[in-house]
Amino acid sequence: MKKNKVITFLFAGLNSHEHQNHEVDLKHQAKCSPTFMDNFAVNSPTGEMNATESFIHHAMEIILEDAVKKATDVREKVCEWRSPEQLKELLDLELRDKGESESRVLQYCRDAIKYSVKTTHPRFFNQLYAGMDPYSMVGSFITEAITTSLYTYEVAPVFTLMEDTLLRKMIEMIGWDEGGDGIFNPGGSMSNMYAVNLARYRYCPDIKEVGLFAAKRLVILTSQEGHYSISKGAALLGIGTKNVYIGAVPFMVNATAGTTVLGAFDPIEEIADICEKYNLWLHVDACWGGAALMSKKHKHLLKGIHRVNSVAWNLHKMLMVPLQCSAFLVRDKTSLLQHCHSARATYLFQQDKFYDVSYDTGDKSVQCGRKPDAFKFWLMWKALGTTQLEQIVDRAIAMARLVCANVPVMDPEYSNVCFWYIPPSLRSVPHGPERWKKLHTVAPVVKERMMKKGSMMIGYQAHGDKPNFFRMVVISPQVSREDLNFVLDEIHNLGQDL
Amino acid sequence: MKKNKVITFLFAGLNSHEHQNHEVDLKHQAKCSPTFMDNFAVNSPTGEMNATESFIHHAMEIILEDAVKKATDVREKVCEWRSPEQLKELLDLELRDKGESESRVLQYCRDAIKYSVKTTHPRFFNQLYAGMDPYSMVGSFITEAITTSLYTYEVAPVFTLMEDTLLRKMIEMIGWDEGGDGIFNPGGSMSNMYAVNLARYRYCPDIKEVGLFAAKRLVILTSQEGHYSISKGAALLGIGTKNVYIGAVPFMVNATAGTTVLGAFDPIEEIADICEKYNLWLHVDACWGGAALMSKKHKHLLKGIHRVNSVAWNLHKMLMVPLQCSAFLVRDKTSLLQHCHSARATYLFQQDKFYDVSYDTGDKSVQCGRKPDAFKFWLMWKALGTTQLEQIVDRAIAMARLVCANVPVMDPEYSNVCFWYIPPSLRSVPHGPERWKKLHTVAPVVKERMMKKGSMMIGYQAHGDKPNFFRMVVISPQVSREDLNFVLDEIHNLGQDL
Numbered sequence: 001m002k003k004n005k006v007i008t009f010l011f012a013g014l015n016s017h018e019h020q021n022h023e024v025d026l027k028h029q030a031k032c033s034p035t036f037m038d039n040f041a042v043n044s045p046t047g048e049m050n051a052t053e054s055f056i057h058h059a060m061e062i063i064l065e066d067a068v069k070k071a072t073d074v075r076e077k078v079c080e081w082r083s084p085e086q087l088k089e090l091l092d093l094e095l096r097d098k099g100e101s102e103s104r105v106l107q108y109c110r111d112a113i114k115y116s117v118k119t120t121h122p123r124f125f126n127q128l129y130a131g132m133d134p135y136s137m138v139g140s141f142i143t144e145a146i147t148t149s150l151y152t153y154e155v156a157p158v159f160t161l162m163e164d165t166l167l168r169k170m171i172e173m174i175g176w177d178e179g180g181d182g183i184f185n186p187g188g189s190m191s192n193m194y195a196v197n198l199a200r201y202r203y204c205p206d207i208k209e210v211g212l213f214a215a216k217r218l219v220i221l222t223s224q225e226g227h228y229s230i231s232k233g234a235a236l237l238g239i240g241t242k243n244v245y246i247g248a249v250p251f252m253v254n255a256t257a258g259t260t261v262l263g264a265f266d267p268i269e270e271i272a273d274i275c276e277k278y279n280l281w282l283h284v285d286a287c288w289g290g291a292a293l294m295s296k297k298h299k300h301l302l303k304g305i306h307r308v309n310s311v312a313w314n315l316h317k318m319l320m321v322p323l324q325c326s327a328f329l330v331r332d333k334t335s336l337l338q339h340c341h342s343a344r345a346t347y348l349f350q351q352d353k354f355y356d357v358s359y360d361t362g363d364k365s366v367q368c369g370r371k372p373d374a375f376k377f378w379l380m381w382k383a384l385g386t387t388q389l390e391q392i393v394d395r396a397i398a399m400a401r402l403v404c405a406n407v408p409v410m411d412p413e414y415s416n417v418c419f420w421y422i423p424p425s426l427r428s429v430p431h432g433p434e435r436w437k438k439l440h441t442v443a444p445v446v447k448e449r450m451m452k453k454g455s456m457m458i459g460y461q462a463h464g465d466k467p468n469f470f471r472m473v474v475i476s477p478q479v480s481r482e483d484l485n486f487v488l489d490e491i492h493n494l495g496q497d498l
Numbered sequence: 499m500k501k502n503k504v505i506t507f508l509f510a511g512l513n514s515h516e517h518q519n520h521e522v523d524l525k526h527q528a529k530c531s532p533t534f535m536d537n538f539a540v541n542s543p544t545g546e547m548n549a550t551e552s553f554i555h556h557a558m559e560i561i562l563e564d565a566v567k568k569a570t571d572v573r574e575k576v577c578e579w580r581s582p583e584q585l586k587e588l589l590d591l592e593l594r595d596k597g598e599s600e601s602r603v604l605q606y607c608r609d610a611i612k613y614s615v616k617t618t619h620p621r622f623f624n625q626l627y628a629g630m631d632p633y634s635m636v637g638s639f640i641t642e643a644i645t646t647s648l649y650t651y652e653v654a655p656v657f658t659l660m661e662d663t664l665l666r667k668m669i670e671m672i673g674w675d676e677g678g679d680g681i682f683n684p685g686g687s688m689s690n691m692y693a694v695n696l697a698r699y700r701y702c703p704d705i706k707e708v709g710l711f712a713a714k715r716l717v718i719l720t721s722q723e724g725h726y727s728i729s730k731g732a733a734l735l736g737i738g739t740k741n742v743y744i745g746a747v748p749f750m751v752n753a754t755a756g757t758t759v760l761g762a763f764d765p766i767e768e769i770a771d772i773c774e775k776y777n778l779w780l781h782v783d784a785c786w787g788g789a790a791l792m793s794k795k796h797k798h799l800l801k802g803i804h805r806v807n808s809v810a811w812n813l814h815k816m817l818m819v820p821l822q823c824s825a826f827l828v829r830d831k832t833s834l835l836q837h838c839h840s841a842r843a844t845y846l847f848q849q850d851k852f853y854d855v856s857y858d859t860g861d862k863s864v865q866c867g868r869k870p871d872a873f874k875f876w877l878m879w880k881a882l883g884t885t886q887l888e889q890i891v892d893r894a895i896a897m898a899r900l901v902c903a904n905v906p907v908m909d910p911e912y913s914n915v916c917f918w919y920i921p922p923s924l925r926s927v928p929h930g931p932e933r934w935k936k937l938h939t940v941a942p943v944v945k946e947r948m949m950k951k952g953s954m955m956i957g958y959q960a961h962g963d964k965p966n967f968f969r970m971v972v973i974s975p976q977v978s979r980e981d982l983n984f985v986l987d988e989i990h991n992l993g994q995d996l
Contacts, residue, residue: 011905011986012918035979037903038795038896040889042979049567052632056566059636060558067643068554069547084857087655093663095876099883105633108880109640112873115656116644127653129645129867134550135603137643138557142607144638145565146614147627147820154949155625157585158613165591186684186822189866197734211738212710228841232864235839236695238736240709261845297536316867322645323867324684341733343726347759347959347969352939354946359582366730368687369627369814369821375610378593382606385597391538398536405535407509420510441850448852451652461845471845481533481540488509 055102062109071118072132072478077454078121080114087115122478123456123486128260128288128317131476135383136321139376149369150184151348151362153355159372160359166374166381170313171329173293175306181337182329183364184373188287189229191312191328192254194337194366196220196233198310198330199252199281201340208340212238219243222254223266224464227285230254252281257302258289261463261471263416265289269304282308287326289414291318294386295393301413315377318393318415318475325373337364392477400474403484417472418463421446421491423498440467442498449494456483456490553600560607569616570630570976575952576619578612585613620976621954621984626758626786626815629974633881634819637874647867648682649846649860651853657870658857664872664879668811669827671791673804679835680827681862682871686785687727689810689826690752692835692864694718694731696808696828697750697779699838706838710736717741720752721764725783728752750779755800756787759961759969761914763787767802780806785824787912789816792884793891799911813875816891816913816973823871835862890975898972901982915970916961919944919989921996938965940996947992954988 036042070076082090091111118124120132148156150163167182174180185191200207200218207215218239222230231241253275255266268284275282284305290313292298293305305311309332315325330337342363349360362370381389400415407419421442429435443460450456459471472487534540568574580588589609616622618630646654648661665680672678683689698705698716705713716737720728729739751773753764766782773780782803788811790796791803803809807830813823828835840861847858860868879887898913905917919940927933941958948954957969970985 012920037900038892040893040896042897042900042982049570053562053567056562056632056636059639060562063636063639063643064551064554064558067640069551071644072547082655083853084651084655084659087659091656091659093659093876095663095667095879095884097884099881099886102881105877105881108877109636112640112656112660112877113644117646117653117655119644119646119653127647129647132643134554137645138554138561138607140642141557141561141639142565142610144642144820145561145630145635146569146611146617147635147814148615148617149625149627149821153582155615155617155955157580157582157615158589158610161582161585161589161591162610165593169593186688186869187865187867189864190684193734193864200736207736207738208733209738209740211715211732211741212736213713213715213738215711217709217711227866228843229864229866232839232841234709235706235841236691236864237734238698238705238710240705240707240711241841242707243709260843316645322642323647324869341730343730343733343739345726345758346961347957350942350959350966352942352966354942354949355581366687366691366727366734367685368725368727369685371684371822378591379603379606379610381593383597383600383603386593386595388597394536395538398538399540402535402540422510444848444850444852451852457653459845461848463844468848468850484540 051102055105058102058106059109062106062113066110066113068132071113072120072122074122074483076118076121078123078457079117079451079454081451081454082115090115117457120476122476122480122483125472125474125487126457126459128473129320129323129475130473131320131478133320133380136325136376136380139379140322143372143375148372150372151360151368151370153359154353156372159375160361162378163361163372163374166378167327167329170327174311174329176331177306179333180329180331181333181335181364182327183337183361184370185326185328186324186367186371187326188227188285188312188314189232191287191326192227192229192283192285193233193236194328195254195283195310195312196230196237196239196252198332198336198340199283200237202281202336203251205339216249217243219247219250220252220254221250223256225259225262225264226254226256227260227287230285250280252283255282255284255308257284257286257305258292258414260288261416261461262418263288263412263414265301265413268302268308272304272307276307281310283310283312284308285312287312287314288317290314291393292414294319294390296390297394298397318396319377319389320392320475321376321380324371325377341366395477396475399479399484402481403472403474406485406488415474417474418469420469421495423495425498436467442495443468443470445498446491446495450490453494456487458487549600553603556600556604557607560604560611564608564611566630569611570618570620572620572981574616574619576621576955577615577949577952579949579952580613588613615955618974620974620978620981623970623972623985624955624957626971627818627821627973628971629818629976631818631878634823634874634878637877638820641870641873646870648870649858649863649866649868651857652851654870657873658859660876661859661870661872664876665825665827668825672809672827674829675804677831678827678829679831679833679862680825681835681859682868683824683826684822684865684869685824686725686783686810686812687730689785689824690725690727690781690783691731691734692826693752693779693781693808693810694728694735694737694750696834696838697781698735700779700834701749703837714747715741717745717748718750718752719748721754723757723760723762724752724754725758725785728783748778750781753780753782753806755782755784755803756790756912758786759914759959760916761786761910761912763799763911766800766806770802770805774805779808781808781810782806783810785810785812786815788812789891790912792817792888794888795892796895816894817875817887818890818973819874819878822869823875839864893975894973897977897982900979901970901972904983904986913972915972916967918967919993921993923996934965940993941966941968943996944989944993948988951992954985956985
């Protein structure tokens with residue numbers, strides 16, 4: 001376009017008819033464009049980039065100091081317990097009409113960090129995630145700053161390729177020699193629901209269009225120890241929670257590799273034998289135990305996983321990527337994931353694009369926007385290599401066994417260590433229901449005391465007919481022998497008067 | 499515990515029987531604990547905190563420079579287009595056994611940013627998100643560093659309260675005077691699926707347990723312009739995509755406030771009249787249009803929203819919070835959200851906790867782990883105040899109208915501007931199928947050229963019987979009048995030879 005000539009060309013609005021188009025004088029347009037529109041100055045962007053930079057810079061310092069250094073320092077408290085009422089008093093939660101100053105906002109950042117639980121602290125053993133990996137954390141900052149969604153290659157080229165690289169690598173580790181398909185999800189519950197949906201779709205593709213109204217009653221088999229997401233999935237997907245264990249027409253079996261509480265592994269080979277015989281979809285919920293595939297020493301726990309139809313594997317648990325980073329992998333090579341979930345939205349998945357649209361992964365997902373979570377794990381893997389990832393797993397399991405060397409617990413299969421603390425007063429109570437009833441009340445009180453002191457965090461629950469016990473999950477390489485010993489000492493400190 | 503005394507106390511392993519417990523000599527144990535376990539040094543944590551800090555520090559500098567400053571600089575390219583094959587050559591994607599050096603990892607960070615699309619750039623008009631808000635971005639860094647999950651108050655006290663604050667505020671803006679319930683989700687598709695599930699649960703609670711097998715055929719009503727997540731949800735939930743528009747027993751109506759392509763608003767009041775008459779669940783997909791509730795000038799677009807049963811509202815679209823930040827809100831006050839989704843996992847939702855367990859929000863979700871996305875929006879709201887949030891919305895719509903002042907398009911309802919570019923060669927082609935067929939090929943070529951040049955990004959699609967047209971979405975306050983004019987000039991530059 002020659003800038004000095006008055007040129008005319010045509011734009012047409014969709015809400016007029018295309019043939020009612022007008023000629024537009026671009027030169028004129030540039031001149032007479034208003035400086036204000038609906039009272040907004042439109043000639044320059046709003047906001048002041050220097051102030052923005054200064055704010056981000058200060059906030060980054062706070063994050064590094066308080067959320068990274070202090071949060072992982074064993075001399076600091078693992079939590080700064082406040083009840084909801086106290087915390088509401090301490091934090092100025094109210095959202096107002098008027099914005100607040102940079103210094104106030106930075107103080108909100110400090111307070112939010114201060115009163116948050118330090119899940120990266122060496123004495124946090126409370127969940128199936130713990131510890132701080134700097135590479136995946138930095139990866140997460142980048143994906144948040146480069147905010148984008150993984151539906152099309154066009155808006156997420158780098159992250160699309162990295163997700164693809166990771167999925168291939170994980171499929172290789174599972175042992176699907178002929179490849180497979182997969183997708184990262186907002187968590188393991190979603191991945192498990194994907195498995196239910198794919199199994200159902202393979203069993204009867206018509207259900208996608210006509211629903212379950214005319215279908216025979218479908219049933220999912222899983223173990224008592226399987227994660228609750230299978231039941232949640234059955235409810236959401238219209239199968240019904242009562243159809244999760246028993247009778248009728250089974251269409252899928254869910255095996256668990258690493259149960260939530262005990263860290264137990266279902267025998268995949270034996271289950272695969274039966275599933276192959278009856279042509280049942282076999283899904284492995286390896287959200288927690290999948291990390292053992294990284295370990296030459298422990299991967300036998302998942303022996304037979306190369307024979308299954310699908311796998312859910314969370315990287316934000318044992319492998320320490322910041323929540324969320326969760327993969328769903330499927331052995332099928334007929335684009336089942338795409339066929340099962342696709343809706344073919346024309347505004348995203350145009351088929352007349354100028355690049356290979358097989359790189360547009362969005363229609364494999366039940367979501368629309370989807371975070372590039374894979375990048376976090378990709379960057380971490382690059383930095384650490386498979387060797388160090390393997391060491392994270394091997395060390396965590398070794399540390400768990402070290403705990404067991406000191407308490408009379410059989411070696412756990414994985415890194416969950418479950419045990420009772422029996423305070424001196426209970427030692428003289430004869431074994432029987434009365435003793436168990438009293439034992440049941442010990443862990444909640446010890447937990448309350450550790451939280452209020454902020455000295456450590458470790459979970460508890462009852463299980464089947466067993467009274468409340470502690471579940472200590474060891475994950476982070478930042479945990480030392482001293483931290484393990486501290487846990488036992490501290491439980492005794494906090495519970496000896498009970 | 500007196501440190502200098504040999505004390506004995508009891509731990510019992512779960513896999514032994516509780517009564518086979520042993521006395522443990524803690525003093526002895528501390529002394530004789532091994533220094534190595536499975537070949538791992540266990541006396542001290544692995545890793546070198548100084549190196550970690552230095553890495554994070556350098557990475558933060560790169561993020562500030564490349565992913566914030568350069569990415570939002572109008573003089574820089576909006577994308578650095580490479581085909582999948584080229585990008586694979588440029589990036590060293592392979593994951594190896596051995597970890598790589600800090601300088602290599604930092605280079606991966608730079609490359610990932612360089613070849614990513616700059617969605618925060620003032621000339622990115624391609625999706626329903628754009629622009630950079632420093633406060634919510636900093637909030638996202640904090641939630642990633644403080645990696646935790648929103649299932650229980652115990653592990654996410656601060657973020658639980660902030661989510662609660664935001665949900666209440668949003669419910670107030672919707673106009674549910676008697677309050678309501680809600681939850682943040684990984685995206686609007688999930689929020690819409692929640693609506694389908696809750697509507698179904700209210701219609702027939704038994705479906706949660708027994709599935710749809712014995713149910714009457716259920717039907718969802720929505721408009722042709724509704725988002726594809728309603729269909730995806732119908733497929734996932736066992737209702738079937740064919741039961742989305744027509745016949746049988748309707749149990750919910752989905753109204754759309756701000757359609758994806760045209761930015762159109764369904765008339766909520768009129769739909770609510772009918773839904774109230776027939777006792778149908780009325781859900782409003784306000785993922786895109788919900789932001790108008792912030793604006794005194796534009797909230798009339800959602801008139802009647804206080805009468806509906808549920809609302810999906812994404813903060814990561816018009817309100818510029820980094821993906822993901824998406825709320826699902828429900829008017830019901832009978833804990834429907836909890837009843838519909840609960841699985842009562844005992845390892846998380848113990849009822850003998852020492853605090854008010856109504857702050858454990860996890861069982862309202864179909865997920866297990868769930869990110870504290872609300873914090874990002876909370877921090878942004880604190881910093882900007884309602885007033886400036888309102889200005890973001892008002893300015894975006896004003897800017898969209900400014901585009902329309904220059905092309906013959908009727909004022910859009912919202913900030914989607916849809917138009918055709920008619921190159922000079924087409925002006926002499928008579929109106930009719932031949933002209934439309936040629937017009938259909940224009941936008942894909944212009945798009946290819948703008949991507950390869952990296953000068954701007956703006957979407958295109960066909961729609962109904964209409965040939966490919968451009969959809970320009972204006973969001974960010976960083977967009978100036980010059981950027982809007984540039985879009986029209988640039989389309990002409992790139993397409994005048996077609």
